[in-house]
Amino acid sequence: MTQTAPPPIGILEGFFGRSWSWEQRQRLASFMRREGFDFYLYAPKSDRHLRSRWREHWPADDWLALQQLRATYRTAGISFGLGLSPLDLCSASGEADTDALDRKIKRINELDPNWLGLFFDDMRGDIPGLAKRQAELAHRAAQRSTAGTILLCPTYYSDDPVLDKVFGARPKGYLTQLGRELDPSIEIFWTGPKVCSETYPLAHLEATAHQLGRKPFLWDNYPVNDGAIKSKHLYLQPPEASRFHNRDAIAGIAANPMNQFALSLPALCALAQGVTQGGPTTLESALQHTLPHPLAVVLAQDADFFAQQGLNNLGDSERLRLLKRYEPLSEHEAAREIIAWLRGEYTFDPACLTE
Template sequence: MSSAYFNIRGVVEGFYGFYYTHQERMALLRYMGQHGFNMYLYAPKNDRHHRDRWRDPYPPQSRVLFSETIQVAIKNEIRFCYGISPGTSVCYSSTEDFRSITDKFIYFYDLGVRSFSLLLDDILPEFIYSEDRDRYESYAHAHADLCNRMYVWLKDRDEGCELSMCPTDYADTPPFSMYTKTLGQMLNPEIMIMYTGVQVCAREIRGIDAKAYGEAIKRKPLIWDNYPVNDGEMAADLHLGPIQGRDPELYKQVCGVLINPMNQMEASKIALATYANYMADPIIYDAQASWELALEEAAGLQYAPALRLMAENALKSPLKIHNAVRLESLVSAVMEALKAGVSSIEDPAKAALDDYLNQIDQASYTLANYMQNDALRSELLPWLELWDWWRRLGKSTIRALNLRETDSDFQIAIRDIQTARRAIQKHPKRIMGNSLMSLAEWISERSHAD
């Protein structure tokens, strides 16, 4: 599947934390082939031989696994790119360190790889070794020199090889750093430079921003899009929403896009499917329609409504501030009615919220026990557990409201609220926002007053 818009339509396994298993990676490559992707960049930060111990060779058992993975990529018309991240400890002027990098590249070249990347991101902009301070005018000069020498080495070995790099200032903004400008001036124009947008995790990636960055680096950038990735401080969130905020005319200013997925490979397919639709035709891309189809593909037609209900409560991400817009609206209506003195027994807002919580109850049970996509189920389970605690909090709160309205003892319901609150507060994941907590606190405060 080709595209008239983006020459490179890729995925970069570039997150921190536990990276994909061999089987997950091969499944991802097959999925990519089915959805029009054409490049995969291997760059998991926690692969010790990729970053922290980049000088060390891969163990013997890795060769068979990488070979199988690369063959799956080739079969699915995916360009396998191997990335190495030596910046944490490299001596740029060292011939030994240069040879350590080329040894890694030879290892993958012999397995059929012709695309390589030097990732110099997430490192301190300072020299570690005195030899580098003596040799280079600046950090950018060192990066350009290393990449240029590596490019020449690759081309001498095989004219079909290509090289990309991720700079240290990968989320730069006008007027741009001296590092960015120097790198653009000194780096071989055939070496692709990655760019995440004006932010590391960009809410929007505009064509005007990519154009400005491209002018600074003197070439069209290769976008490294940090959505739906959820590593680091975002690890508590599940990013199940569609890609949005990407300029319909971004393709005019970039050489391609690499998408950084979540640690949860199967769940990442939801966002990846929508991104595939965007890259196929960004002009007519409809995020909502694409999302509905992606949910159906992930869960199956029968279970897609349940997954959609969960997903609309898991939208907090760099793209969206709110986690659960519909729930927030329902809770807000109940709070307004309470403040206005409307009887909770007859309040249609409370009845609507109760019905929504019943839907969540059924959806949660369905996803946990009936959905046929076992890989997705396993990844969702921690959030399903928390989702159910929120449901319990909401149901206990409604029960307390009803009992209070009839002058009945609602202390048991209050205890259930407290149990649910404690479980939610200590849970390592996040879903559903926080609106139900305010309602629970309202009735809890009344229990003390009464």
């Protein structure tokens, strides 16, 4: 049996809370090229000019940084895109403001993006005609964008009932109507059975594809840790293997990483290897491949504790022991991230509502 080519894999910087630096985003490009990633989407929740202030242009310093970032990814051969969240355009009050969307996309076009995401997550969804309105906006964006790939994130991007609890009951038949209204060339993001899904069963992916009228494009919320509970944990282990085994049932996969840049790399590396090779790698292999040897050895011993127990189960003596364990390794970025995490410097952003 001939094995099909793997779907596109990328990194979607789409988390709440403490952001990565521009310098870290620049360095990510070389990591992605080395590991075989296809695309990067810039969509941090902290960038208000993609969200609450999306109508406004970026300040000069940020705009220059975006231009430089785009150039770096072009040089690396990695497709580059942005995720725009025009949060109020789906409401009745926003219907007359589509000109602002046109202006924003015109500005984004100056970056010559390969991909453009239109994100309708984190907004009220109990709105009449929601699916039709979102499809119309996506078509408008696609017509005006120079990007070759358009992706839409629905308001209800999972079967998880927490979305209905936070954003209102989903309209009946929402996903089916959205898939029917939306041009088949536009990809639809999906996080799986849960907002943060551990597994992606084949039957679930096939049922979702039937609803959407296309294969779902996975927004994989692993190893992201921006939630009220997850922010107390660090996730270094390779992703669960259904992502790899069921890769023919998805249109692509975009991994949402942790607030901790360097500590995200082992899981991201394992994702790329798993998707391209069709099977998982080991924690030790991913750590040794992405982190300095002395730190990789120590982290291999502590990774399960960081993922399963976390900060809330650390007593003062255990916290002090771990600080003393990692402080001698603080020349390494990942060790400094662990130290900052142990000291509580990665604070939870209450704007993250879905955990």
